[in-house]
Amino acid sequence: MADESFRQALTRLLPRLRRFGMTLTGSGTDADELVQTTCERVLGRAGQLRDDTRLDAWLYAVMRNLWTSELRRRRIRRHEGIEAAEAVAGEDGAARTEDRMTLAAVRRAMDSLPEEQRAVLMLVCVDGLSYRDVSAIMDIPIGTVMSRLSRARQDLHARLAGEADGKVTPLRPARRG
Amino acid sequence: MAGTDDRDVRLVAYADGELDEDAARAVEAELATSAEARRLLGIHRETASLLKAAFPESRYAGGSLPPAPAGRARPGPHLLARPWAGAVAASLLLGCIGYGAGSLWPAPIAAGPSRMLAEIAEYHALYSRETRHLVEADASEAEHIRAWLGPKVGRAIAIPDLSAAGLTFAGARLVALEGQPVAALMYTRPDGLPVAFCILSAPAAGRGMLQAEREGVGVASWGDGTHRYVVVGEAPPERLRHWVGLVQRQI
Structure with missing residues (x-):
């Protein structure tokens, strides 16, 4: 090129x-x-x-x-919130309040996932990359991409459901998944 | 349970269009008979849609490429030449909003609270109230300040004249963060607590201008590829920007 x-x-x-x-x-x-x-x-x-x-x-x-x-x-892992960034970056003024709350909850839930899960979710669900590409990027077998995606989606859904039920979903430091 | 996990993995892969024809047909057969499988598939599809909506590319727009390299690309894997410098840079950003015209990475990117941030904030909160012992070297010792602090942070110390903003140079102090030196030039003002302009060595510091505020204390930080600069003081964002503008024109 x-x-x-x-x-x-x-x-x-x-x-x-x-x-x-x-x-x-x-x-x-x-x-x-x-x-x-x-x-x-x-x-x-x-x-x-x-x-x-x-x-x-x-x-x-x-x-x-x-x-x-x-x-x-x-030799340290530091985690600072995506949601914190989004909060100060400002929300899309055109979006409805309800939508904003939902999307903010998604970002908070995403932020609470371990880095490995966040990465595969972002690459597959947001970037639309193939499992094969993600496998190469993350240097993990495709099977691991699949199991990590499955677990990440389950965890994300559980956190979102927790928020919807009014439970406090703690923003905890990243853990390995 | 392994069976449930396997099914979920297949459903996720189906939702993502990653199954081959035979596997996809098997999932469709299961979907035809299992309400639970349909429910899970719906969740996975909805999750993907929500994620796409929550992280649109437009939220990360802005920025430009660094200049074309003159020779080899910067060697070595280190993003930050000194761990503490990176931590300081990050720590300064309580929740930051980029604003600098001409900044290499001006779009809003922020960092949350961190240990180093707390240290910076604590330092300023402490020193800015030490009105009788605000500085270690008085403003009248400008030449000494330059000779003393310049080698500590690895660059000539410029002492900006901020009188146009009502700030009077009071002197300087050396601040240690994890044993590394930070030159802090202190300015007083008649209508508030002192303000500090800090310089620290940070060879890989990003050039983006970032601004943060927490509990009334504003922090603005930018880099130039060799050092990171910080202006900190109790002020609304527009006043902080004014101070930064004055500093930038003089260093």
């Missing part, structure tokens, strides 16, 4: 990269720096892309590898 067209494609993907960065890191600051580092890594490397490579999946894989390395280096 030519450098200029590669930059253009990369620019178009920035919102999705940022969204995935938030999903992985749970932190706006870390997400921004992860996206920036990812872009710096891949700029000038368009030639490494095969014609049949999905650019978004390739970038997600780079992001995930960088974040894994970063976590290993830090």
Whole structure:
């Protein structure tokens, strides 16, 4: 891919990269720096892309590898809420209050899931990637993608049902799933 | 139960269109006879729809690519050259709203409370009320402040003149966060508690401008690729922006 067209494609993907960065890191600051580092890594490397490579999946894989390395280096896991970010970012003014509450509850529920579950849900349900792509991005077998997705959906539904019933759904730190 | 789990995995894969023809037919046969399977499939589809609606791409719009690399891409996997620097950067963002025109990543991205944030907030809350011992080096010792703090944070210390905003430079103090130095330039004002402009080394700090507020204390933070800068003080967002603008024009 030519450098200029590669930059253009990369620019178009920035919102999705940022969204995935938030999903992985749970932190706006870390997400921004992860996206920036990812872009710096891949700029000038368009030639490494095969014609049949999905650019978004390739970038997600780079992001995930960088974040894994970063976590290993830090030897700490820090989790800051997606929902906190959304809360201050402001809601869509056109949406109805009820819809906003529902979607806010979804974001809170998502935020309470472990990173691994958040990532597969985001990649499959929001980005629409195939299980095969997600398997490559997350470096896990397809069977694990499937079981993780199933568990994540069950957990998400349980949390949403808990909110709907008026129960307090605690926003707890990420745990491994 | 393994059977239930297996069924759910198949239903999820069916909802996602990931089953081959034979497997899909088997699921459809089950759906035809099982109300529970239909209920679960409905939940999985609804979950996917809700997630798509809750995280639209538009919420993450904005930003631009970094400049094209002059040579090799930045080596090494480290996003943040120093763990504490990243933690500080994150910690400064109670719930942040990007606003800076020209910022590399200006879109709203935020971080929640963190341990380092609490430290920054506590530092400022503590020092800003120490009116008799606000600084370690007085404003009259500007040259000493530059010589003292510059090497600590690895850059020349610019002391912005914020008198246009009614802020008077009072002096400086050295703040330690996890044993690492932060240069804090303190300014007083007649109508409120002191304000601080802080400089810390953060080689991989993002360039985005971020603004936060908690319990009346405003924090604005931005980076330039080598350092992170912070303006903190009790003020509404517009006044904080004004201070930041003055600082940015002078450093």
